[in-house]
Amino acid sequence: MRAAPTQEDIRRQNLGALLRHVHVLGPTSRARLTAGMGLNRSTIGALTTELAAAGLIVEEAPRDTSGGGRGRPSLVVRAQSQRVYVYAFTIGVDRLVAARVGLGGVILDRRELQRPGSGFSPKEVAEALGGFVAQMRLSAPHDGVCVGAGVAVCAMVRGSDGTIPEGPTQDWRNEPLGERLSAAIGMVVMVGNDADLGVVAEHTRGAAVGCDDVIYLHGDVCIGGGILSAGRPVAGGDGYAGEVGHMVVNPDGRPCRCGARGCWEAEIGEFALTRGTAKHTIGGLADAAARGDHDAEEGMRRVGDWLGLGVANLVNILNPQMVVFGGTLREVYLATAAQVRSRLNRTSLSVTREHLKLRTAALGDDAPLYGAAELAFARLLDNPLESGLAPAAG
Amino acid sequence: MALSPTPAPPPASNPVLELRGVNKSFGAVHVLRDVDLSVYEGQVTALVGDNGAGKSTLVKCIGGIHTADSGEYFFDGAPVTVHSPRDASDLGVEIVYQDLALCDNLDIVQNMFLGRERRRGWVLDEDSMEQIAEETLAGLSVRTVSSIRQRVSSLSGGQRQTVAIAKAVLWNSKVVVLDEPTAALGVSQTAQVLELVRRLADNGLAVVLISHNMNDVFAVADRIAVLYLGRTAAQVNAGEITHSQIVELITSGQTEAFGPGAGRNGVNR
Ligand SMILES: Nc1ncnc2c1ncn2[C@@H]1O[C@H](COP(=O)(O)OP(=O)(O)OP(=O)(O)O)[C@@H](O)[C@H]1O
Ligand SMILES: [Mg+2]
Numbered sequence: 268m269r270a271a272p273t274q275e276d277i278r279r280q281n282l283g284a285l286l287r288h289v290h291v292l293g294p295t296s297r298a299r300l301t302a303g304m305g306l307n308r309s310t311i312g313a314l315t316t317e318l319a320a321a322g323l324i325v326e327e328a329p330r331d332t333s334g335g336g337r338g339r340p341s342l343v344v345r346a347q348s349q350r351v352y353v354y355a356f357t358i359g360v361d362r363l364v365a366a367r368v369g370l371g372g373v374i375l376d377r378r379e380l381q382r383p384g385s386g387f388s389p390k391e392v393a394e395a396l397g398g399f400v401a402q403m404r405l406s407a408p409h410d411g412v413c414v415g416a417g418v419a420v421c422a423m424v425r426g427s428d429g430t431i432p433e434g435p436t437q438d439w440r441n442e443p444l445g446e447r448l449s450a451a452i453g454m455v456v457m458v459g460n461d462a463d464l465g466v467v468a469e470h471t472r473g474a475a476v477g478c479d480d481v482i483y484l485h486g487d488v489c490i491g492g493g494i495l496s497a498g499r500p501v502a503g504g505d506g507y508a509g510e511v512g513h514m515v516v517n518p519d520g521r522p523c524r525c526g527a528r529g530c531w532e533a534e535i536g537e538f539a540l541t542r543g544t545a546k547h548t549i550g551g552l553a554d555a556a557a558r559g560d561h562d563a564e565e566g567m568r569r570v571g572d573w574l575g576l577g578v579a580n581l582v583n584i585l586n587p588q589m590v591v592f593g594g595t596l597r598e599v600y601l602a603t604a605a606q607v608r609s610r611l612n613r614t615s616l617s618v619t620r621e622h623l624k625l626r627t628a629a630l631g632d633d634a635p636l637y638g639a640a641e642l643a644f645a646r647l648l649d650n651p652l653e654s655g656l657a658p659a660a661g
Numbered sequence: 662m663a664l665s666p667t668p669a670p671p672p673a674s675n676p677v678l679e680l681r682g683v684n685k686s687f688g689a690v691h692v693l694r695d696v697d698l699s700v701y702e703g704q705v706t707a708l709v710g711d712n713g714a715g716k717s718t719l720v721k722c723i724g725g726i727h728t729a730d731s732g733e734y735f736f737d738g739a740p741v742t743v744h745s746p747r748d749a750s751d752l753g754v755e756i757v758y759q760d761l762a763l764c765d766n767l768d769i770v771q772n773m774f775l776g777r778e779r780r781r782g783w784v785l786d787e788d789s790m791e792q793i794a795e796e797t798l799a800g801l802s803v804r805t806v807s808s809i810r811q812r813v814s815s816l817s818g819g820q821r822q823t824v825a826i827a828k829a830v831l832w833n834s835k836v837v838v839l840d841e842p843t844a845a846l847g848v849s850q851t852a853q854v855l856e857l858v859r860r861l862a863d864n865g866l867a868v869v870l871i872s873h874n875m876n877d878v879f880a881v882a883d884r885i886a887v888l889y890l891g892r893t894a895a896q897v898n899a900g901e902i903t904h905s906q907i908v909e910l911i912t913s914g915q916t917e918a919f920g921p922g923a924g925r926n927g928v929n930r
C-alpha cells in the first residue's frame with residue numbers, strides 16, 4: 268500500500284502541471300489555467316508566484332489590441348524561454364543537428380552538419396556535437412539556466428540504458444551513446460529513437476495535438492515508426508518496438524540492410540528516402556514525372572503503392588486515428604497520395620480506417636529535434652523547483 | 662491531462678454550405694444541370710471534373726459572381742440568396758479564383774486588405790493592418806515570406822497563392838473555395854500549399870479545393886465531389902474510393918463499383 272500523497276507531493280505535482288501547460292500552450296491567461304487545471308484562483312496565483320520566483324515564468328498584463336475591455340483582465344503567464352533552455356540533438360545517418368531550445372519549445376539557436384553518403388562514427392558525433400554546444404554556450408544569456416539535454420538518434424535504442432546495439436553506420440556496436448555525449452558536453456544526455464521522439468513532438472505541438480492514437484513515420488535513409496496508443500508510447504519489452512521499416516511486405520523482394528528480404532523500407536526504395544536536390548530523390552522523380560517521363564511516373568506509382576500497402580498493414584493492426592508522414596516521407600506522401608490512398612482503401616479493413624486521418628508532420632524535419640527537447644525538459648516539468656535551477660553547465 | 666490548444670472540430674454532421682438542384686445556362690449552353698454539393702466544417706471537399714465540366718461556373722455561383730437560374734442555396738441549414746460577392750462574403754464564404762486578382766505593385770499587407778478596409782464599417786490604421794496580417798500568416802504557420810511589406814510582384818507562385826489564401830481567411834470566413842491553387846506550382850511549393858489547405862480545414866474551416874491533380878486531391882481531401890458534363894456524378898468519402906474509380910467518374914460519369922446509373926443520387930454520403 269502506498270501512503271496517501273502529502274501536501275508537498277500535491278504542490279510539486281501542481282507546479283509541474285502548470286509549467287507543462289504553459290510550456291505546451293504558450294502564453295496562457297490565469298483564467299484559462301484555472302479552468303483548464305480545475306484548481307481555484309488563489310491556488311493558481313500561489314503556484315505562478317512560486318514559479319515566477321524561481322525564474323521559470325513571467326506574468327504580465329495581456330496585450331490588448333481592441334481596448335475598452337470591462338473588468339480587470341487576467342494576467343498572462345509566459346515561459347521564460349530565453350532564460351530556461353535545453354540542448355537537443357538529432358543524429359541522422361548523414362546529418363547532425365544541435366539546437367538550444369527554450370522552455371515553451373522555441374528553437375533559440377541551431378547548428379547543422381551534413382555528410383551525404385558516408386555518415387559519422389560515434390566518436391565523430393560526440394566531437395561535432397560537443398563543438399556545437401561550446402559555440403552555442405557563448406551566445407546563451409549570462410543568467411541562462413540549462414535544465415537538460417536530449418538526443419534523437421536514427422537507430423534502435425535499448426530502453427533500459429540508452430545503448431545503441433547497432434547502426435546508424437557500421438562502426439556503431441553496443442554504443443553507450445548517452446555516456447559518450449554526456450562526457451562530451453558535461454551534462455546528462457537522454458537518448459531516444461528519432462521516430463519515438465517524433466511522435467511525442469507531433470503529439471505535443473504538431474499535427475497530432477489532441478489525438479491519442481498516432482503512428483508517426485519518419486523517413487531518412489531508413490523508415491522508423493513512433494507509436495502512441497491511448498496517449499502512451501508503445502515501446503516494447505526492450506524499447507525496440509516500432510521498427511516498421513523492417514515489416515516484410517514482399518517475402519521474395521529486394522534485399523534489405525538488415526539481411527532479410529522485402530522489408531518495407533527496401534521495397535519503397537532509395538528514391539523515397541534520399542534527401543536533397545539530386546535526381547535520385549522523390550522531388551527529382553516527381554519533377555521528371557510532371558514533365559512526362561514514363562519511367563519516373565512508373566517509379567512514383569510504385570513508391571506510392573508500397574507506401575500505401577505498409578500503412579494499410581499498420582492501420583489494420585493498430586487502428587490509429589492519425590498517421591503522420593515525417594522526414595522524407597512528407598514529400599513522398601504528398602507527391603504520391605493518389606496511390607497511397609488507393610492502396611490503403613483497397614487493402615485495409617474499412618472499419619479500421621473509417622476515422623483515419625493522414626497528415627504530414629507539422630514540425631517538418633524538426634519533429635525528432637523537438638521530441639529530443641521534450642525528453643530533455645521532462646525532468647524539469649516533473650519537478651520544477653528541485654531540478655530546474657542547476658546553474659548552466661560549463 | 663493537458664489542455665487541448667485547439668479543440669478538434671466535432672465530426673461534421675450537417676453541411677455548412679449546401680447546394681441543391683442548381684442550374685445555370687449561358688444562352689443556349691446549359692452548363693450546370695441539377696447540381697448538388699455539400700460542404701462540411703473541418704473538411705476539405707475536393708471538386709473534380711474534366712475541363713469544361715462546370716467547376717469554375719459552380720464556384721462562381723457559390724461566390725455570387727453568377728446567379729443560378731434555379732436551385733437552392735443553404736447556409737448553416739437555412740435557405741439564403743446569394744446574388745453578389747458581397748452576399749457571399751457576408752455569409753463568410755470566400756473564393757480564391759484561378760487568376761488570384763492580387764495587385765503586383767502593392768505589398769502583402771495592402772493586398773490582404775485591398776477593397777476590404779471600409780467594407781465592414783471600420784477603418785484600420787497601418788499598424789493594426791500589419792499586425793492582423795502578421796497574425797493571420799502566423800496562425801496559418803506561414804513562414805515562407807520574409808517580410809509582409811514585400812511587394813507581391815517579388816513573390817514566388819506559391820507565396821502569391823499563400824497571400825491570396827490568407828486574404829480569404831482574414832475575415833473569420835467559414836467556407837473558403839480554392840480554384841486550382843496548385844496549378845502553376847512546382848513540387849515543393851505544391852507541398853506547402855497543400856499543407857496550408859489541410860491546416861485551414863483542421864482549424865475548423867470548410868474548404869473546397871478544385872484540382873486536376875489526383876495526388877493533390879487524395880493528399881488532403883476528406884470528400885470528393887465529381888462533376889461530369891455539368892452534373893454531380895458522385896460525392897464520396899476519400900477513404901472509400903480509389904484513384905481509378907475517380908478517373909472513371911471524371912471521364913464517364915460513372916464507375917462500376919457504384920453500379921451503372923450511379924448518377925447524382927448514386928453515391929451521396
Ligand atoms: N460566361 C460564359 N459564357 C458562356 N459559356 C461559358 C461561360 N463561362 C463558362 N462557360 C462554359 O461553361 C462550361 C464550363 O466551364 P467552366 O469554366 O465552369 O469549366 P471548369 O470545370 O472550370 O473547367 P476547367 O477545368 O478547364 O477550369 C464550358 O463549356 C465553358 O465554355
Ligand atoms: Mg475552371
Ligand SMILES: [Zn+2]
Nearest residue numbers: 513523525530
Ligand atoms: Zn529489413
